[in-house]
Amino acid sequence: TAGAYYWHRFYSHQPDLNFDNPEMRRALLQxxxxxxxxxxxxxxxxxxxYLYExxxxxxxxxxxxxxxxxxxxRHVDERFPGRVLLGEANxxxxxxxxxxGSGDECNMAFHFPLMPRLFMAVHMEDRFPIIDILQQTPPIPQSCQWAVFLRNHDELTLEMVTDEDRDYMYRVYAQDREARVNLGIRRxxxxxxxxxxxxxxxxxGLLFSLPGxxxxxxxxxxxxxxxxxLGDRNGVRTPMQWSGDRNAGFSLANPQRLYLPVITDPEYHYATVNVEAQQSNPHSLLWWTRRLIALRKRYKAFARGSIEFLYPENRKVLAFVRRYENETMLFVANLSRFVQYVQLDMSxxxxxxxxxxxxLTEFPExxxxxxxxTLGPHAFYWFALEKRHVEADAPGRGPEPASVPELSALTSGNGLFSSVGRGALEGVLPQYLRSRRWFGGKGRQIQAVEMIDAVDMPANGGPEAQLxxxxxxxxxxxxxxxxxxxxSAVGDEAEQVARNMPNSIIARVRRRPDEPPGVLYEAVNDKHFAASLLDSIAKRRRLKGSAGEIVTSPTEVFRQVRGGPDANIxxxxxxxxxxxxxxxxGDKLILKLFRRxxxxxxxxxxxxxxxxEEKPAVQVPAVxxxxxxxxxRREPMTLAVLQSYVPNEGDAWNYxxxxxxSYLERVLSKPAEAGPAGEFLPADDVLHLAGxxxxxxxxxxxxTYLxxxxxxxxxxxxxxxxLASAGASAGFAPEPFTGLHQRSLYQSTRGLMASVFPALQRKVDSLQDGxxxxARTVLGLEPEVxxxxxxILQGQxxxxxxxxxxxxxxGQVLFTGKDFVIIDFEGEPTRPLSQRRLKRSPLKDVAGMLRSFHYAAYSALFNQAARGIVPATRIANMEAWAGAWYKWVGASFLREYLHAMGESPIVPRRQDELSKLLSVLVLEKAVYEVDYELNNRPDWLRIPLxxxxxxxKHHH
Structure with a gap:
C-alpha cells in the first residue's frame, strides 16, 4: 500500500514485533x-x-x-520449571x-566481548586480551550463567572491541574482504x-575451561x-554434513531445492568432512570433542568455580585456577605456535x-x-589439584597427629626395647600395621603381638635404627x-620427620613431661637408613640381635651390577x-624388603x-x-633381596x-548397535582359539599389542x-604328575571353595547393587564350580x-619399550612360604596371565565408563567387546607360548588334557581373586566374579 511502512532495527527483511500491542504479547506467549x-x-x-521503541x-x-x-x-517458570531463557545482548x-535482573529475567546471557578476544589472544600469542575482558566482567546472580562460545550463526561480531582491535582482527582473520560483513567476520x-x-x-580447551x-x-x-x-551470513549456515552421500546426508531432496548448497570447497568438502567419516575414527575431531565434553561434565568447578589468574613472566602462557567447593582445577595454555616454558607460583x-x-597422570607435588x-605448540593442560592419595606406606602424609599414639617416658631412650618398652610398643603396633598397605591381615582379628627380635643397624650418618x-x-x-x-628422632629432627614424612610415624615418644615428644618412624623411608642397608650388603655384615642375627651377603655379580665408584646409587x-x-x-639396584x-x-x-647363575640369558633381574x-636350629628367613635395576617404561599392566x-576407543567409533559377533566373538575358549x-x-x-x-x-x-632345566640339585628337577598330585590339586581347590564361598555369602548383602x-549368581554356581x-580327578x-x-x-612383568622382563618370583603373598615353593604345572602361570588379561580388559572399560568416555547406554555393548579382546589376546599369548614350548614334556601333550587342566587352574585363580578382592579391594570384586x-558358563 502506498505510504505504508514498518519498523525494523536491523535488516529490512526483518520487521520488528510491536511489544506495545497486548495482543502481540499474548500471541507470543502462545x-x-x-x-x-x-x-x-x-x-x-x-x-x-531492543524490544520496545x-x-x-x-x-x-x-x-x-x-x-x-x-x-x-514468571510465565515460563510457572508452566515449565527448569527451562532456560538465553538472552542475546551484544x-x-x-x-x-x-x-x-535479580535472577528473575534471563537465566543465561551470551558473553559477546570474550569471543573475539580469544581469537586475538591466540594470534597475538599474548594472554592479555582474555584476562583484561574477564577482569571487566562483574559478578552475576548465583542462579544465572554466562553462555560462552567461539562461533554461531551470525558473523564473528567485532562491535565490542576498539577500532584498533577491529582493524587487527580484520587484517589477521579476514584478509579476503568477502569474509567481512557489517562489523564482523563471516567465517x-x-x-x-x-x-x-x-x-x-x-x-x-579455552572455551570449556573459562567461566560460563x-x-x-x-x-x-x-x-x-x-x-x-553466499552473501549475508548464509556462508556459515549451510546444511550439516552427516555423510558423504547426496546433500551430505542432510536431505534426499533435489540438491537445487536445498535452502543453501552444501560445502564443496576442496579442503572442507562434505565427502571428506562429515560425521560418518569421523565417527569411525577415534582420533577425529568429533571424538576428541566428545571426550572433552565428557571430561568437563565431571567437574563442577568448570561451570561454577571462581577464577584466579596466575601471572608468570611468560605472557604467551595463560594460567588460572578454578575452585568450587572441594574441587581445585589448574588450567595452563600455550598461546604460542612454538614450545614454551613457564614457571608458576603455586605456593x-x-x-x-x-x-x-x-x-590421569600425576605430576610432581x-x-x-x-x-x-613445558608446553608444546598450542598445547594446554587441565589439572585437578588433589591432596595426594596417600598409599599406606607413602612417606608424604598420613593420619592426623591426634590419631598417632604416644608412648610414656618409661619407654623412651635406651629403654624402648626393654621388657616394659616392648610391651608398650607391642600395644600400639596393631593400629600402625592396619594402616599399612603391605599388611595382609586387615580382615583378621589380632589376638596378640610379640616382638621376636630387634636388631640394631649401622647409623651410617643417619638416625639410630632397628629391624x-x-x-x-x-x-x-x-x-x-x-x-x-x-x-627414632627428637627435637628438630622429629619436627622434620613430622613435616616431611608424617605417614611414617609409628608413635610419639615423650622423654620427659616438660619436653616435646620425639617420634618413632618407619626407617625405610629415611635415605640414610636405606644407604646403610646397601652398605651392609657390600661389607657382608653380621648384626647381632637378642634372639638371632642378621646376615647380609652380596652375590658374585654384585660389583658388576653396582658399577664403579662413580656410579649413581x-x-x-x-x-x-x-x-x-x-x-x-640410582639406576643400578633395587632392594626389596619382604614385609611378611x-x-x-x-x-x-x-x-x-x-x-x-645358571640361565643368565633369561629376561629376569640379576640377584x-x-x-x-x-x-x-631354625631355617633362615629372607628379609630382603637386592637385584639389578631394570630401566623400563612401566609394568606390562599399565602398558x-x-x-x-585405545582398542575401546576404536570400538566406540562403531555404531552403537554393533556388537562383536561371528568370528570376532566365537564360542570357542581361549585354547581352541589359539589354534x-x-x-x-x-x-x-x-x-600392534598382539x-x-x-x-x-x-x-x-x-x-x-x-626353570625346568636348572639347578636339579637345588630341588628344581621336574617331576611327573601322579594320581596323588591330581588329588592334591583337587583338595586344595576344594579347600579354597570352603573358605571363599562362605565369606562371600556373609558379605553379599553389603555389596554394591550391581x-x-x-555375587549371588556366583554363589548359585557353587555346585558347578x-x-x-x-x-581334574578323571584320568591320568x-x-x-x-x-x-x-x-x-x-604387574609382574616390566616393559622396556621393546621387550619384557619378568620380576617378583616370591609367589602369592597370602600363601605360606612352604606352599609357594611347591612344584606345580607351568600352566598355573599361564592361567594367572590369562586372568590378568581378563582384569585388564574390564578394568580399562570400567575406568573409561567412570571417566565418561564410554556412555552409560553403551556399557553392555562394550562389555561384549571387552570380552572379545580378552579372548583373542589370551589366544595370541597362548599360541606363542605353546609354540615356544615345542615338544617339551612339561606341558600336557593332548589337547583335552591341556584344556581340562588349564580350565581348572583359571577357575581356581578366579576364585582366589574373589577372596582377595573381597578382603582388600571390594570395588574390584565384580571382575573376578x-x-x-x-x-x-563357557564350559557348561
Missing part, C-alpha cells in the same frame, strides 16, 4: 507455550535489548524491556548483566584458524568449512598433586618453589611374622609396592639366584645380594591398559624351560610339575 510444550529445553531471545531514545535497554522479561520469566559485560571456526587442529583444540556454559555451533565439532560467497596450593585429567612446566621382627597371632588361622624398620624409597617395600639405588618373612628361603631369592635373619583403552587363524578385523582393532602379547608368551615359555547380583574342580594327566613363578600376572561366571 508460541512460547507451543515450543516448550513440545519439550524444547530453552529459548534464545534474539536482540533482547521510544521517541528520543536509542530504543536500547529500556525499562519496559526489563519489565516484559520479568513477565515472560553488549559489554557490565551492561549485559542487567538482563539477568566458521575451522577456516578462521586455517584448519589447524592444534589451534582448534586449544580454542575449545560453553556452546558449540553445529558443524564445528567436525571442523566444517564455510562459503563466504598457595603447596602439598597438592596436579593430576592431568585426560590421562607442588611446593613453595616455582612450579615448572624389628614381630609375630602376630590371630583369633583364627596361623600366626604371621612382619618386618618393621624403626628409627643414591637411595630413593619406592612408593606403591603392595606387599613389600622397595628402595631404588617366613622361615625358609624366599622363592624370589631362590629362583633369582639360580637363573642369575646382587640379600639379607637373612638366622636363629639357632596393557593403554592398549585396551585358529585370527581374522583381519581382529588384528586391525586390537592392533605382537607384544605374543612376545610375552614366548618369554614366559623361555622362563619355564629354564556387584551384589553377580565344585564339579569343574572334580574333573601327562605333563610335569616344575618350580614356577607362582604369582604371574601383568565375572570371571567365575564366564568360565563356568
Amino acid at each position: 508460541v512460547v507455550d507451543q515450543w516448550l510444550g513440545m519439550g524444547v529445553d530453552g529459548l534464545r531471545l534474539d536482540a533482547v535489548p 521510544r521517541e528520543g531514545t536509542s530504543c536500547e535497554n529500556l525499562p519496559e524491556t526489563h519489565e516484559y522479561l520479568k513477565e515472560l520469566r 553488549q559489554w559485560p557490565e551492561d549485559a548483566i542487567a538482563y539477568f 566458521r571456526l575451522a577456516p578462521l584458524l586455517n584448519n589447524n587442529r592444534r589451534r582448534i583444540e586449544l580454542m575449545n 556454559a560453553p556452546i558449540i555451533y553445529y558443524g564445528d565439532e567436525i571442523g566444517m568449512g564455510d562459503n563466504v560467497y 598457595p596450593y603447596k602439598g597438592t598433586v596436579p593430576v592431568e585429567l585426560f590421562g 607442588v611446593t613453595d618453589s616455582p612450579y615448572f612446566l 624389628l621382627l614381630v609375630k602376630l597371632s590371630y583369633v583364627e588361622g596361623e600366626p604371621e611374622i612382619y618386618l618393621i624398620t624403626v628409627a 643414591d637411595p630413593s624409597p619406592l612408593v606403591g609396592d603392595q606387599t613389600n617395600s622397595s628402595v631404588v639405588y 618373612p617366613d622361615e625358609g628361603v624366599n622363592p624370589d631369592l631362590e629362583i633369582g639366584r639360580v637363573l642369575t 646382587a645380594g640379600y639379607i637373612e635373619y638366622r636363629r639357632h 596393557t591398559l593403554d592398549n585396551v583403552g 585358529r587363524e585370527m581374522p583381519d578385523e581382529v588384528r586391525d582393532l586390537i592392533g 605382537q607384544s602379547v605374543g612376545l610375552l608368551g614366548q618369554r614366559t615359555a623361555e622362563l619355564h624351560l629354564a 556387584v551384589r547380583e553377580e 565344585l564339579r569343574r574342580f572334580q574333573s 594327566l601327562t605333563g610335569m610339575r616344575i618350580r614356577c613363578h607362582g604369582d604371574y600376572h601383568l 565375572r570371571g567365575v561366571i564366564q568360565e563356568i
Whole structure:
C-alpha cells in the first residue's frame, strides 16, 4: 500500500514485533507455550535489548524491556520449571548483566566481548586480551550463567572491541574482504584458524575451561568449512554434513531445492568432512570433542568455580585456577605456535598433586618453589589439584597427629626395647600395621603381638635404627611374622620427620613431661637408613640381635651390577609396592624388603639366584645380594633381596591398559548397535582359539599389542624351560604328575571353595547393587564350580610339575619399550612360604596371565565408563567387546607360548588334557581373586566374579 511502512532495527527483511500491542504479547506467549510444550529445553531471545521503541531514545535497554522479561520469566517458570531463557545482548559485560535482573529475567546471557578476544589472544600469542575482558566482567546472580562460545550463526561480531582491535582482527582473520560483513567476520571456526587442529583444540580447551556454559555451533565439532560467497551470513549456515552421500546426508531432496548448497570447497568438502567419516575414527575431531565434553561434565568447578589468574613472566602462557567447593582445577595454555616454558607460583596450593585429567597422570607435588612446566605448540593442560592419595606406606602424609599414639617416658631412650618398652610398643603396633598397605591381615582379628627380635643397624650418618621382627597371632588361622624398620628422632629432627614424612610415624615418644615428644618412624623411608642397608650388603655384615642375627651377603655379580665408584646409587624409597617395600639405588639396584618373612628361603631369592647363575640369558633381574635373619636350629628367613635395576617404561599392566583403552576407543567409533559377533566373538575358549587363524578385523582393532602379547608368551615359555632345566640339585628337577598330585590339586581347590564361598555369602548383602547380583549368581554356581574342580580327578594327566613363578600376572612383568622382563618370583603373598615353593604345572602361570588379561580388559572399560568416555547406554555393548579382546589376546599369548614350548614334556601333550587342566587352574585363580578382592579391594570384586561366571558358563 502506498505510504505504508514498518519498523525494523536491523535488516529490512526483518520487521520488528510491536511489544506495545497486548495482543502481540499474548500471541507470543502462545508460541512460547507451543515450543516448550513440545519439550524444547530453552529459548534464545534474539536482540533482547531492543524490544520496545521510544521517541528520543536509542530504543536500547529500556525499562519496559526489563519489565516484559520479568513477565515472560514468571510465565515460563510457572508452566515449565527448569527451562532456560538465553538472552542475546551484544553488549559489554557490565551492561549485559542487567538482563539477568535479580535472577528473575534471563537465566543465561551470551558473553559477546570474550569471543573475539580469544581469537586475538591466540594470534597475538599474548594472554592479555582474555584476562583484561574477564577482569571487566562483574559478578552475576548465583542462579544465572554466562553462555560462552567461539562461533554461531551470525558473523564473528567485532562491535565490542576498539577500532584498533577491529582493524587487527580484520587484517589477521579476514584478509579476503568477502569474509567481512557489517562489523564482523563471516567465517566458521575451522577456516578462521586455517584448519589447524592444534589451534582448534586449544580454542575449545579455552572455551570449556573459562567461566560460563560453553556452546558449540553445529558443524564445528567436525571442523566444517564455510562459503563466504553466499552473501549475508548464509556462508556459515549451510546444511550439516552427516555423510558423504547426496546433500551430505542432510536431505534426499533435489540438491537445487536445498535452502543453501552444501560445502564443496576442496579442503572442507562434505565427502571428506562429515560425521560418518569421523565417527569411525577415534582420533577425529568429533571424538576428541566428545571426550572433552565428557571430561568437563565431571567437574563442577568448570561451570561454577571462581577464577584466579596466575601471572608468570611468560605472557604467551595463560594460567588460572578454578575452585568450587572441594574441587581445585589448574588450567595452563600455550598461546604460542612454538614450545614454551613457564614457571608458576603455586605456593598457595603447596602439598597438592596436579593430576592431568585426560590421562590421569600425576605430576610432581607442588611446593613453595616455582612450579615448572613445558608446553608444546598450542598445547594446554587441565589439572585437578588433589591432596595426594596417600598409599599406606607413602612417606608424604598420613593420619592426623591426634590419631598417632604416644608412648610414656618409661619407654623412651635406651629403654624402648626393654621388657616394659616392648610391651608398650607391642600395644600400639596393631593400629600402625592396619594402616599399612603391605599388611595382609586387615580382615583378621589380632589376638596378640610379640616382638621376636630387634636388631640394631649401622647409623651410617643417619638416625639410630632397628629391624624389628614381630609375630602376630590371630583369633583364627596361623600366626604371621612382619618386618618393621624403626628409627627414632627428637627435637628438630622429629619436627622434620613430622613435616616431611608424617605417614611414617609409628608413635610419639615423650622423654620427659616438660619436653616435646620425639617420634618413632618407619626407617625405610629415611635415605640414610636405606644407604646403610646397601652398605651392609657390600661389607657382608653380621648384626647381632637378642634372639638371632642378621646376615647380609652380596652375590658374585654384585660389583658388576653396582658399577664403579662413580656410579649413581643414591637411595630413593619406592612408593606403591603392595606387599613389600622397595628402595631404588640410582639406576643400578633395587632392594626389596619382604614385609611378611617366613622361615625358609624366599622363592624370589631362590629362583633369582639360580637363573642369575645358571640361565643368565633369561629376561629376569640379576640377584646382587640379600639379607637373612638366622636363629639357632631354625631355617633362615629372607628379609630382603637386592637385584639389578631394570630401566623400563612401566609394568606390562599399565602398558596393557593403554592398549585396551585405545582398542575401546576404536570400538566406540562403531555404531552403537554393533556388537562383536561371528568370528570376532566365537564360542570357542581361549585354547581352541589359539589354534585358529585370527581374522583381519581382529588384528586391525586390537592392533600392534598382539605382537607384544605374543612376545610375552614366548618369554614366559623361555622362563619355564629354564626353570625346568636348572639347578636339579637345588630341588628344581621336574617331576611327573601322579594320581596323588591330581588329588592334591583337587583338595586344595576344594579347600579354597570352603573358605571363599562362605565369606562371600556373609558379605553379599553389603555389596554394591550391581556387584551384589553377580555375587549371588556366583554363589548359585557353587555346585558347578565344585564339579569343574572334580574333573581334574578323571584320568591320568601327562605333563610335569616344575618350580614356577607362582604369582604371574601383568604387574609382574616390566616393559622396556621393546621387550619384557619378568620380576617378583616370591609367589602369592597370602600363601605360606612352604606352599609357594611347591612344584606345580607351568600352566598355573599361564592361567594367572590369562586372568590378568581378563582384569585388564574390564578394568580399562570400567575406568573409561567412570571417566565418561564410554556412555552409560553403551556399557553392555562394550562389555561384549571387552570380552572379545580378552579372548583373542589370551589366544595370541597362548599360541606363542605353546609354540615356544615345542615338544617339551612339561606341558600336557593332548589337547583335552591341556584344556581340562588349564580350565581348572583359571577357575581356581578366579576364585582366589574373589577372596582377595573381597578382603582388600571390594570395588574390584565384580571382575573376578565375572570371571567365575564366564568360565563356568563357557564350559557348561
